[in-house]
Amino acid sequence: MSNITSVTPSNVPAKADSGREKRQGRNPFRSMADAFAMPLLAIFTAFLIGALVIFFTSWITSHNIRDSLNTVIEAYLGLFRGAFTKERGFTESLVATVPYIFLSLGLAIGFKSGLFNIGVEGQFYIGAIAVAWAGALPALRSLPAIVFLPLIILVGALGGGLWAAIPGYLKARTGAHEVITTMMMNYIAFRLVEYLISFPLKDKGSSATQTLPVADGAQIWTLSMIPAKLRDPLDALMIALVFAFIAFVIARWLFDLPAMRNRIQNTGQKRLYTFGFAALIGVLIFIGLPALSRVWWPFTDQYDRMHIGLFLAFMAAVFVWWLLWKTTLGFELRTVGANTNAARYAGMNITRNIIVAMSLSGALAGVAGAVEVLAVSSCRCMQLFFSSGYGFDSIAIALLAKNNPFGIILASFLWGSMRNGADLMELNSGVSKYIISLIQGLVLLFVAAPAIVRWIYRIKAERRPEEEAPLTHGWGGG
Amino acid sequence: MSLALQTSGITKRFPGVLANDRVDFELEKGEIHALLGENGAGKSTLMNILYGLYQPDEGEISINGQRTQITSPYDAIAQGIGMVHQHFMLVPPLTVTENIMLGQESEVGWTKPLGKLSVLDRSSVANRIRELSERYALQVDPDAYIRDLPVGAQQRVEIVKALYRSADILILDEPTAVLTPQEADELFVIMRTLIEQGKSIIFITHKLREVFAVANRISVMRAGRMVGMVNPADATRQLLAEMMVGREVLLQVDKTEAKPQAVVLQVNDLCVLDDRRHMAVDGVSLEVREGEILGVAGVQGNGQTELAEALTGLRHAVEGHVTILGHDTTHATPRQVVEVGSSHVPEDRQKHGLVLSFPVRDNLVLCSYYKKPFANGIEINSVAIEQQAEELVATFDIRTPSIETSAGSLSGGNQQKVIVARELSRPFKLLIVSQPTRGLDVGSIEFIHRRIVEARDKGAAVLLISAELDEIMSLSDRIAVMYKGQILETLDVKEATREKLGLLMAGVSKEGEHV
Numbered sequence: 001m002s003n004i005t006s007v008t009p010s011n012v013p014a015k016a017d018s019g020r021e022k023r024q025g026r027n028p029f030r031s032m033a034d035a036f037a038m039p040l041l042a043i044f045t046a047f048l049i050g051a052l053v054i055f056f057t058s059w060i061t062s063h064n065i066r067d068s069l070n071t072v073i074e075a076y077l078g079l080f081r082g083a084f085t086k087e088r089g090f091t092e093s094l095v096a097t098v099p100y101i102f103l104s105l106g107l108a109i110g111f112k113s114g115l116f117n118i119g120v121e122g123q124f125y126i127g128a129i130a131v132a133w134a135g136a137l138p139a140l141r142s143l144p145a146i147v148f149l150p151l152i153i154l155v156g157a158l159g160g161g162l163w164a165a166i167p168g169y170l171k172a173r174t175g176a177h178e179v180i181t182t183m184m185m186n187y188i189a190f191r192l193v194e195y196l197i198s199f200p201l202k203d204k205g206s207s208a209t210q211t212l213p214v215a216d217g218a219q220i221w222t223l224s225m226i227p228a229k230l231r232d233p234l235d236a237l238m239i240a241l242v243f244a245f246i247a248f249v250i251a252r253w254l255f256d257l258p259a260m261r262n263r264i265q266n267t268g269q270k271r272l273y274t275f276g277f278a279a280l281i282g283v284l285i286f287i288g289l290p291a292l293s294r295v296w297w298p299f300t301d302q303y304d305r306m307h308i309g310l311f312l313a314f315m316a317a318v319f320v321w322w323l324l325w326k327t328t329l330g331f332e333l334r335t336v337g338a339n340t341n342a343a344r345y346a347g348m349n350i351t352r353n354i355i356v357a358m359s360l361s362g363a364l365a366g367v368a369g370a371v372e373v374l375a376v377s378s379c380r381c382m383q384l385f386f387s388s389g390y391g392f393d394s395i396a397i398a399l400l401a402k403n404n405p406f407g408i409i410l411a412s413f414l415w416g417s418m419r420n421g422a423d424l425m426e427l428n429s430g431v432s433k434y435i436i437s438l439i440q441g442l443v444l445l446f447v448a449a450p451a452i453v454r455w456i457y458r459i460k461a462e463r464r465p466e467e468e469a470p471l472t473h474g475w476g477g478g
Numbered sequence: 479m480s481l482a483l484q485t486s487g488i489t490k491r492f493p494g495v496l497a498n499d500r501v502d503f504e505l506e507k508g509e510i511h512a513l514l515g516e517n518g519a520g521k522s523t524l525m526n527i528l529y530g531l532y533q534p535d536e537g538e539i540s541i542n543g544q545r546t547q548i549t550s551p552y553d554a555i556a557q558g559i560g561m562v563h564q565h566f567m568l569v570p571p572l573t574v575t576e577n578i579m580l581g582q583e584s585e586v587g588w589t590k591p592l593g594k595l596s597v598l599d600r601s602s603v604a605n606r607i608r609e610l611s612e613r614y615a616l617q618v619d620p621d622a623y624i625r626d627l628p629v630g631a632q633q634r635v636e637i638v639k640a641l642y643r644s645a646d647i648l649i650l651d652e653p654t655a656v657l658t659p660q661e662a663d664e665l666f667v668i669m670r671t672l673i674e675q676g677k678s679i680i681f682i683t684h685k686l687r688e689v690f691a692v693a694n695r696i697s698v699m700r701a702g703r704m705v706g707m708v709n710p711a712d713a714t715r716q717l718l719a720e721m722m723v724g725r726e727v728l729l730q731v732d733k734t735e736a737k738p739q740a741v742v743l744q745v746n747d748l749c750v751l752d753d754r755r756h757m758a759v760d761g762v763s764l765e766v767r768e769g770e771i772l773g774v775a776g777v778q779g780n781g782q783t784e785l786a787e788a789l790t791g792l793r794h795a796v797e798g799h800v801t802i803l804g805h806d807t808t809h810a811t812p813r814q815v816v817e818v819g820s821s822h823v824p825e826d827r828q829k830h831g832l833v834l835s836f837p838v839r840d841n842l843v844l845c846s847y848y849k850k851p852f853a854n855g856i857e858i859n860s861v862a863i864e865q866q867a868e869e870l871v872a873t874f875d876i877r878t879p880s881i882e883t884s885a886g887s888l889s890g891g892n893q894q895k896v897i898v899a900r901e902l903s904r905p906f907k908l909l910i911v912s913q914p915t916r917g918l919d920v921g922s923i924e925f926i927h928r929r930i931v932e933a934r935d936k937g938a939a940v941l942l943i944s945a946e947l948d949e950i951m952s953l954s955d956r957i958a959v960m961y962k963g964q965i966l967e968t969l970d971v972k973e974a975t976r977e978k979l980g981l982l983m984a985g986v987s988k989e990g991e992h993v
Contacts, residue, residue, distance in 0.1 A: 261861070327856050328848045335844070338833045344792060345822070345830040346844045347813030 035407075039400055041453050042446035043414070050439040051076070054431050074429035079436075082424025083417035089424075091306035095376060097416030099124070099368040101313040101409055103394035105320045106160075106364035108403035110178075112324055113357035114337035119167065119182025120365040121391025122189030123160035127366025128373045129193045130159030132382035133201055135214025135374065145229075146238040148217035153312075153370050160366020161359040163189065168358025172351040178358065197384050209384040220375035222307045223299035230290040237286060242311075244282030249318065251277040307375035316364060317405040323360075324405075333357050365391065393419075396444040415440065481543060482507045482647050482678040483528070483559075488537035490523055497523040498534070499702040505647065510669055510679045512693035514686075516722055516919035517889040520702040521682050525649050528680075529561045530554040541647075560640025561649040566632050570625035575604045577624055578639045603642075610641050615671050630661035637668065641677075648672065649680045654688055655917045659947065660777060666692045684722070684919045686715045687948070700724055723921050731924075733931045736955035739768035742908045742939035743789070748798035750781070750788040758784035760963035761798070766908070766939040771930070773954030774943045774965075777983050781963035782943045783825055786912045789941070790822045791815040792830075802908055816845055821901035825912035825943070827890075831897040834886030838878050839867035841885045842900050866903070874899035875925065891922030898926055902933060909933050912943040927953060947979060961985045 051072045058068040084090050103120045110117035117123075134140065134155040140148065167181035196211075203212045221229055229235045251274040254260055264270055299306070324330040335343040336353045344350055368390065373382050397415055401407030418440065422433035446453050453459070483505040490498040498520050505511045515521045526532045528539065530548040539546055541557055548554050554561070568577050576598075583598055604620035611618040616634045624632060633653060640648055650669075654662040669679055669692055681693060689696050690710050698705045698721040705721050719727040743766040752758035758781040766772045776782055787793035789800055791812040800808045805818045816822075824830035832841050843852050843863050851862040867881040876895045878888055885893055894914065901909070911930060915923040930953060934940050944950050950957055951974065958968040959982035966982050 326858055326860075328853045328858055329856060331840070331847050331858060335833055335836070338835045339829075341829045342831065342833050342844065345790075345812060345824055346847075347791075347811065347816055349811075349813075 035402075035404075037459075038450055038453060039402075039407075039411075039447060041457060042400070042443050042450075045446055045453060045456060046439045046442035047076075049442055050435055053438060054429075054435060057431075071429050071431065075425050075431040075435070078425035078428030079418065079421040081421070081428075083421030086424060088301070088304050089420065091304050093413070093417040093420040094310055095305050095307070095416075096419045097409075097413045098307075098309050098313045098375075099372055099388070099390045100394055100397055100412035100415050102316055102364050102368035102371065103391055104397040104401065104408045104412060105316055105405060106361040106368075107394055107398035108401070108405065108408060109320060109324065109333070109357060109364065110361040111398060111403050112337050113333040113353065114340065115168075115171070115354065115357055115361070116179050117164065117167075117182055117358060117361045117365075118179050118395065119164060119185050119189075119391075120361070120368075120394060121388070122182070122186035123163050123362040123365035124369040124372075124388065124391050125189045125193045125386070126163040127156040127160035127369030128382050128386065129196055129201070129211075129369075130366070131156045131218075131370040131373050132211040132214065133196075135218040136201075136212035136381070140218075141215045143215070143217050144232075144234045145217045145219075146234050146241075148215065149220070149238065152214070152218045152374065153367055156366040156370025157363035158366065160369060161363035164362020164365070165355055165359045168355040171358070172354040193382075193386070194384065197382055197386075201382075203381065208379075210379055211381045211383075213380045214374060218374060219380055220307050220309050220312075220371060222302075222305060222375070224302045224304060226299070226308075227290075227293035227297045230293050236290050239289060240282045240286035243285040244278045246315070247281035248274060248278035305376060307371075309371040309375045312367075312371065314409065316367070317409055320364070321405040329356070393440070396440055400443060400447050480507055481505065482541070483680075484540045484543075485524070485528070486538050488524065488527060488534045488539070490527060490532060490534050496702050498527070500537070501699070501702075501704050503697060503704065505678050505680055506695075507678050508673050508676055509694040510673055510681050510692050512681045512683060512689040512696045513699065514684060514689060514696060514718060514722055515699035516684060516921060517891050519699040519722070521699055522651065523702075524699070525561065525651060525680070525682060528554065528559060528649065555643045555645070558644065558646040559649065560643060560645025560647070562633065562636040562640060562651065562653060564652040564655055566636055568624045568632060568635060570623070572624060573620065574618055574622050574624065574627075574635050574638075575600050575607060575620040577635060578607060578620075578642050579603045582643065606642065607638055610638055614641065614668065614675060616668060628661075630657055630664060633657070633661075633665065634668070637672075646676075647678050647680070649682070651682045652684070652917070653681070654683060654685060659945065662688065663691075686718050686920070689718070690715075698722055719920050722919070727920055727924060731927045731931055731952050733953075734935070736770040736934070738770040738955070739937070741765050741767050742803055743941060744799075744801040745789070746799045746801075748785070748788060748800060749796045750784045750793055751796055752781075752784050758963055759788060759795075762960075762963070762965050763798075764958055764965060764968070766941050768907070768937050768939050769934060770955045771934050771940040771942055771953055772968075773950040773957045773971075774941065774960055775947060775950045775957055775979055775983060776945070776960035778945045780960045782912070782945075782960055785960070786822075786825060786910055786941075786943055789815075789910055790820070790824075819906055820908040820910060821904055821906040823894075823897055823901050823909075823911040823914050825916075827893055827897055832885045832893055835884055837882045838871070838876065838885055838888070838896055839863055839881040841896050842867050842870055842881075842903075844900060846900075846904055870899040870903055874929075891918045894918055894922065894926065898929055902929060906933075907938055909938050909940045910943075911940065913945060914942070915944075915946065915949060923949075947976060947983075951976070951979070959983055 054072045054075050055068045058071040059065065062068060082089055083093050103124060106120050106123070107117055131152055135152055143151070163185065164182070167176070167178050167185055170176040170181050171178045198209055201211045203210055230239065255264065255270050255274065264273070324334060332343065332348045332353050333356070335346065335348060336350055336357070340350060343353070372388070374380065377383065393415055397408060397411045401411040418436050422436045425431060425435075426433040481504050485501060485503045488498050488501040488503075489496070501520070501524055503513075503524065513521050513524075523532065527534050528548065530550045530553050533549070539548060541559075546557060548557065548559070569580065572580070579598070579600075607618060607620040610616065614637075616638055618631070618634050618638050624635065627635070637648070653665055657665060666688075669681070673679060681689075683689060693710055695707060695709060696713060696718065697707045698718065700722060701724075708717075716727075743764075745762060745764050748759055748762045749757060750759035760781070762781075762785060764772065774782055774785070784793060788795045791807065791810050791814065795808055798808070799806065802815065802818050802820055807815050807818060810818075828834060833844065840863070843866065846852055847858065847863075852859055852866070864881060870876070871878060871881060874895050876888075876899060877892050885896060888896070898914070909930070914926050914930065918926070927949070930940060930942065942950065942953055951971065954971050956968055956970055957974050957979065958965045959979060960966070961983065962985065966985070966987050969978070
């Protein structure tokens with residue numbers, strides 16, 4: 001044993017110890033505070049240093065402390081207004097949040113499996129182009145949304161997933177490091193997509209270099225479109241089915257809570273209640289929502305790009321959480337990520353798990369690309385200059401959230417808001433919007449090196465060996 | 479004789495734990511003072527205080543009769559204290575010289591218009607290393623790369639490193655835990671040379687035989703307190719074991735005569751390559767029957783590791799056959815080997831046996847997570863996993879704050895108990911255990927030995943691979959001695975003596991010839 005761990009005498013009565021630990025475990029606020037404190041301090045410190053940088057860059061030219069202070073305030077106020085309070089500011093932030101959620105979830109699956117999928121940006125592109133192609137196929141034009149939407153999202157997932165499976169296979173079979181191969185795959189993806197948009201998939205009728213717009217049934221709705229869409233019973237049925245599924249998941253989760261577990265023992269009864277609840281919600285939505293939307297609908301701004309892909313992103317977060325922590329596949333992925341030797345000893349198939357992890361990671365990136373094309377792009381198509389940078393930002397988000405799917409939602413929102421608010425900040429204060437990158441970089445630095453934050457705020461380190469920092473796995477080389 | 483080092487009333491508290499409780503300790507000049515104690519008894523805390531890594535809450539330290547404070551490892555080195563850690567602090571891709579000068583680089587420099595330029599002065603350091611290595615009979619080649627050196631040689635480098643920093647007091651923290659019996663004997667010779675040259679040594683261990691081999695005096699710690707100090711002449715192993723554990727200990731396992739039944743594991747002419755593609759297992763044949771323990775003895779590195787890995791599907795066999803309960807498992811995957819009814823306690827518990835970052839409860843289902851009741855289809859049943867974890871923690875006496883604690887924060891003994899609990903709680907007919915008690919304390923060894931014999935008595939076939947001759951002799955019903963990838967001889971335990979086995983382990987077969 002190492003010197004540090006052996007300070008706990010094994011002879012100390014075990015009972016006293018277990019009581020202490022249990023009390024800690026039972027207090028959710030304490031563990032919540034632990035999980036949130038460091039990221040929040042990292043963000044706070046990054047903004048503080050960002051303020052100093054703005055102050056000094058302004059001071060160098062003006063030599064006026066009051067003006068420089070004003071610039072700092074103007075900049076951050078502009079950032080805040082742009083992200084939240086200006087017209088459509090908040091919803092635009094949400095629109096930018098959606099791809100971040102999908103992409104960082106993909107990265108989180110990779111990190112948890114010991115893989116650093118730096119190629120999410122490329123998989124995002126491939127997912128987008130696959131969707132732009134399939135969505136505009138003449139053969140599928142007349143499909144209703146209830147068939148087309150699930151299908152087209154699957155196409156996006158397949159595009160990104162297969163693209164990522166290649167480096168996964170290379171890693172599993174030959175040991176080629178995924179950081180290198182996915183990065184190379186990125187460049188292939190960018191150029192391939194440029195070629196496809198410029199030639200085979202180009203919309204000949206358009207003066208811009210872009211693909212054909214996708215069919216109506218393949219589009220993801222913005223919020224203002226919903227009342228009109230719901231007049232079609234098939235579309236209403238689709239929404240009802242989604243809600244029924246969500247109700248099903250919630251009901252299952254409720255019945256699995258320790259308090260409920262003992263109250264209803266009979267599994268048949270449990271199943272009946274679960275399905276009953278799901279059916280009830282489904283019927284209610286099917287009948288109620290179209291009616292309600294006709295009478296009263298708060299989202300009427302047709303220029304608002306806020307779309308239902310956000311709910312898809314939330315569902316993806318729940319799915320990833322379930323997959324990683326509640327399934328045997330997730331157990332295998334996490335074991336392979338944490339200790340490949342032990343995974344082999346335990347009889348897990350390393351090759352298969354690496355390929356599966358890369359494919360899932362890429363599939364989520366592909367869905368992000370799909371949503372961008374189907375919901376956000378103004379032409380509902382893919383344009384030549386489809387630059388995003390979402391994929392690279394997401395590495396920072398996954399790290400900030402420590403690969404926790406729910407943390408990813410919060411961190412994605414932070415990144416989305418900053419991305420969205422940066423323009424107004426620049427307009428208002430004259431501070432370059434790239435200061436945002438600086439702040440994001442600092443956040444990442446502080447999250448990756450928590451010792452700095454602990455030192456600044458004099459926080460004592462808790463010697464609780466947690467699951468190791470994800471980056472260290474990716475660079476293991478094995 | 480004067481005192482090289484003395485502590486009085488050292489107390490160190492960690493949150494919730496009194497790691498050192500008014501500890502008095504003294505080291506005379508030119509003696510080897512053994513410090514005995516189970517894992518977690520507070521030995522390492524005391525040594526870390528002496529090495530400046532921790533500050534005591536109370537108490538005093540004096541060196542050479544002068545009261546002093548040790549504020550950091552630098553300070554400790556400056557005051558002549560050197561430490562050889564159990565896990566070596568060496569950089570594998572660097573040479574011995576570079577490792578030894580690390581942190582105290584000597585430079586040859588000259589001032590130029592561009593500023594001071596300097597290069598590392600390797601040759602003078604290398605010469606000094608040769609000098610030290612000759613004087614203390616340490617046999618260290620300054621130009622060798624650490625990654626090429628065997629463990630025993632790496633340890634000598636650590637000792638030279640301490641001597642290079644002019645240490646007079648050497649702290650050896652469980653130095654034999656990573657060594658073969660032969661390497662340990664070599665170390666003892668070195669230790670004696672060191673004290674003849676006027677150094678003083680604190681020798682931390684929990685192996686009883688070793689203290690009798692080298693120590694001049696023995697101090698025993700238990701639960702943070704100093705229990706007592708004895709001279710080896712006045713002590714017996716039984717006495718020391720009781721002082722360490724605080725109760726009576728069975729050093730010898732009680733077991734009845736084996737009643738071997740049908741053959742469970744049959745190995746014919748097995749050949750296995752090691753990582754460097756050398757023949758590590760060279761035509762091994764053996765069989766293990768229900769209700770017996772076959773011990774495989776041998777100096778570490780004679781193919782035992784590769785044999786166990788080949789039997790459990792972790793390594794490919796190039797020739798030969800393995801049959802478990804009638805199934806041909808020569809080229810089976812680890813999962814298939816488990817599925818035919820075998821359990822495996824791996825040699826390296828941290829590399830193969832556990833996922834250190836996972837909680838205890840997940841480590842307890844590492845090999846059965848996909849089966850009912852732990853899984854329903856593709857979903858994991860956390861309730862069943864927690865239930866089993868609570869049960870196993872109780873029955874196998876795993877000392878852990880909770881089942882949610884990560885395996886990495888348990889002591890070595892408790893980590894091993896987690897593995898043993900997991901492997902023995904599944905239904906099995908064949909048990910393969912490799913080095914089951916390496917680095918463990920007396921209490922845990924006793925516990926694990928009892929469990930292995932119990933498994934045998936319930937009708938399992940047990941293959942025990944161990945480098946500890948005592949362990950092999952007290953547990954096995956038959957003993958196979960492995961040397962250079964071959965089994966030289968298989969003896970009944972009744973005809974096996976220490977001397978006989980020792981000769982076989984050194985490669986001397988019955989006819990008195992070297993193989």
